[in-house]
Amino acid sequence: xxxxxxxxxxxxxxxxxxxxxxxxxxxxxxxxxxxxxxxxxxxxxxxxxxxxxxxxxxxxxxxxxxxxxxxxxxxxxxxxxxxxxxxxxxxxxxxxxxxxxxxxxxxxxxxxxxxxxxxxxxxxxxxxxxxxxxxxxxxxxxxxxxxxxxxxxxxxxxxxxxxxxxxxxxxxx
Numbered sequence: 001x002x003x004x005x006x007x008x009x010x011x012x013x014x015x016x017x018x019x020x021x022x023x024x025x026x027x028x029x030x031x032x033x034x035x036x037x038x039x040x041x042x043x044x045x046x047x048x049x050x051x052x053x054x055x056x057x058x059x060x061x062x063x064x065x066x067x068x069x070x071x072x073x074x075x076x077x078x079x080x081x082x083x084x085x086x087x088x089x090x091x092x093x094x095x096x097x098x099x100x101x102x103x104x105x106x107x108x109x110x111x112x113x114x115x116x117x118x119x120x121x122x123x124x125x126x127x128x129x130x131x132x133x134x135x136x137x138x139x140x141x142x143x144x145x146x147x148x149x150x151x152x153x154x155x156x157x158x159x160x161x162x163x164x165x166x167x168x169x170x171x172x173x
Contacts, residue, residue, distance in 0.1 A: 005042075005043060006040070006058070013071055013072075016093035027102050027105070039087065040068065067084070068087055070092065136164050139154040
């Protein structure tokens with residue numbers, strides 16, 4: 001099946017989208033243009049009201065049964081996108097939500113991959129340039145009144161040092 005991912009917001013969102021893309025490719029699915037996609041994943045941001053309005057307009061344009069809304073909007077303010085017609089609303093793009101997306105592909109009659117719970121590993125994307133994103137943590141321990149990160153991404157959880165070193169080594173290789 002073909003998929004298309006649009007990403008808005010912070011570097012963490014872009015890292016999450018790259019990991020999800022690599023995982024779906026590993027399962028045998030193909031990235032494609034918006035027009036050719038069987039599923040369109042929009043990784044949203046909710047950091048400012050202006051950004052939220054921009055993304056809601058985009059979601060209304062994409063409204064339909066191939067749309068999956070992911071990221072900070074469904075994680076922190078699900079009520080704001082309740083009227084958007086979509087296939088699924090998931091939280092952040094991570095191991096669990098990428099498996100949910102892969103399961104959607106597998107529910108289709110022409111499924112290409114068999115995805116089991118134990119098979120869900122977030123591989124790192126293959127990069128051809130000198131820049132890459134390796135997320136080393138998720139969430140925040142702060143309590144800033146103007147910030148939605150903690151509500152959207154939860155409490156701070158760090159990857160193990162060994163996992164980060166392996167991720168960087170894989171990117172370098």
